[in-house]
Amino acid sequence: GPDDVVGRLGGDEFAVVTSVAGAPDHEIEELALALGERLRSAVARRDRQLPKKASSHASVGVAFTASPLADVEPLLVSADEAMYAAKVAGGDRVRLGGRAADVGRAVRTDDLMLMYQPVIDVRTGEVTAVEALLRSRGESGLLEFPAERMQQAVRMGSTLALDVWVLSQACADMARWDAGAVRVPDRLHVNLAPQTVCEPHFAAALLDAIDASGFAKERVCLELSECAGIDDLLRAVPQLLALTEAGARLALDDMGATLGALRLLGGSLPIDCVKVDRSVIEGCGLGLAFDGEMLDLVARLADRFAIEVVAEGVETAHEDEAVRRSGIHHIQGFLHSRPLEEADLLRFLDCEGASRVVASGALSSREAPNCEAAVL
Secondary structure (H helix, E strand, O other), X not given: OOOOEEEEEEOOXXXXXXXXXXXXXXXHHHHHHHHHHHHHHHHHOOOOOOOOOOOOOOOEEEOOXXXXXXXXXXXXXXXXXXXXXXXXXXXXXXXXOOHHHHHHHOOOOOOXXXXXXXXXXXXXXXXXXXXXXXXXXXXXXXXXXXXXXXXXXXXXXXXXXXXXXXXXXXXXXXXXXXXXXOOOOOEEEEEEOOOHHHOXXXXXXXXXXXXXXXXXXXXXXXXXXHHHOHHXXXXXXXXXXXXXXXXXXXXXXXXXXXXXXHHHOOOOOOOOEEEEOHHHHHHHHOOOHHHHHHHXXXXXXXXXXXXXXXXXXXXXXXXXXXXXXXXXXXXXXXXXXXXXXXXXXXXXXXXXXXXXXXXXXXXXXXXXXXXXXOOO
């Protein structure tokens, strides 16, 4: 802007100073993050006059004060510390500094809840695992994925804090269900945000959360998104090994969304499970040859390296048939069960054998599954 000041601090470090007139206190943090994101995006934008492989990225630290008379030096130090945190976390991201950094990491969770989707072994009809899914209730009253909250957590560098909250809640739920009369599945799946694997010491934070719940680490499977990027996953290998050495399992999620992670199977990543992306499953159900070959390839590689495979997003009978034909035995998707609130899940688990399979589309988050109305 015309009133902003841009200065070079030295080397490849720059500072931008701007002011916002009349903004309420609660909006200053969002405006600061938005400025950092604009700068990050501008630096990352490709220059078409340069070769295609030429690129640049920025680690951006942002600090702000509500007083125009504040001492400049502490503000600059806070911004510099936040920039370094962004760099350590993998770069090409924005971090808040100073008091705002501490506040930002305390993610608001009072309006969030967990739902659970069963993973079913089609050979026996048994529920072998449940995946914890984060939800919030929208203005319409329906439960939905809190996309805006997740984006805010990414901007604030708070994805690890949010993942710890989800893991703590899910482990505590499983431990409580274990004490009841319903047979609880052996394993709990919890997703990690792609940005979490870039955080320093994320393994210790996750293990502490499991220990505090009293739930067995051997029954926890942490899902790493293929969208995290191969380089970020490889950099995180020491921490991932710390998780597996403590007993936790790891799954590679969204397999097939890109092809890059295929070469990691049986390699340096300590993966116990692969979850095939919905896009591949849908293509198989439509008879698309490439997706059929992709599913068969994943199944063969997993069998070779003794890795469990779960087909995600199975919604039609054609998709279910294609998955079974490939030799994959674990299925998750609307055809068998939608994500369920706690009471519905416990009722679902109490059903026996094939009666666990719920008609697709027949269940909403406010409806209890009826075992007698099940299909297949």
